Amino acid sequence: MIDLHTHSFFSDGVLIPSELVYRAKVKGYSCLALTDHGDFSNFDFIIPRIRRVAAELSKNYNIIVLPGIEITYVPPKLIKKAVARCRALGAKVVVVHGETTAETVPPGTNRSAALSGADILAHPGLISAQDALLAKKNNVCLEITTRRGHNKTNKHVAARAKECGAKLVLNTDSHSPDDLLDAGKIKKILSVSGLKSADFSEMRRNSENIIRKATRRK
Ligand SMILES: [Zn+2]
Ligand SMILES: [Zn+2]
Secondary structure (H helix, E strand, O other): OEEOOEOOOOOOOOOOHHHHHHHHHHHOOOEEEEOOEEOOOOHHHHHHHHHHHHHHHHHHHOOEEEEEEEEOOOOHHHHHHHHHHHHHHOOOEEEEEOOOOOOOOOOOHHHHHHOOOOOEEEOOOOOOHHHHHHHHHOOOEEEEEOOOOHHHHHHHHHHHHHHHOOOEEEEOOEOOHHHOOOHHHHHHHHHHHOOOHHHHHHHHHHHHHHHHHHHHOO
């Protein structure tokens, strides 16, 4: 199992990174990205600290741990700059908190994320065909999520991705250990999203591509 969107208590998750990683390892994960909520106030606080622990945990717990960030509620005009800043600080997986229908995310966030150089546009809600096409063109993966609230539009996101040729990834957006993935959750999420096991294999390959790119980054 691979999960490229999770939260520790560096933002609103309940676990310290070491416990989150170890819990994931016990569940059978092969790779986890730590992507706490960030904006220009805390990118430089979170990323170097996650980086410091990620390498150690990877080595000692034998699981790939990638330091990342979830760019959250940054004004759409500044998202590209935020992605560059996070990369410079060493974020290996950059997620943007997309226009979920469960919240009031600033309109234009999906579009800016698709043009930003981020790896993943998380929970993009009722994403337009135009934005899904931009995501495809710029190699930004759209997210299918198990997270309650955000998961309401999975079916729409999956259909849009297919229609526009955009790539999908499956993440949990875990905030607590109960949110982590298992076989039952995967089966359920595929079925409610109108996806098949072949789609799961493809989402896995897309995640593996992000991991490959991430591990090449300094
Ligand atoms: Zn989010
Ligand atoms: Zn999140």
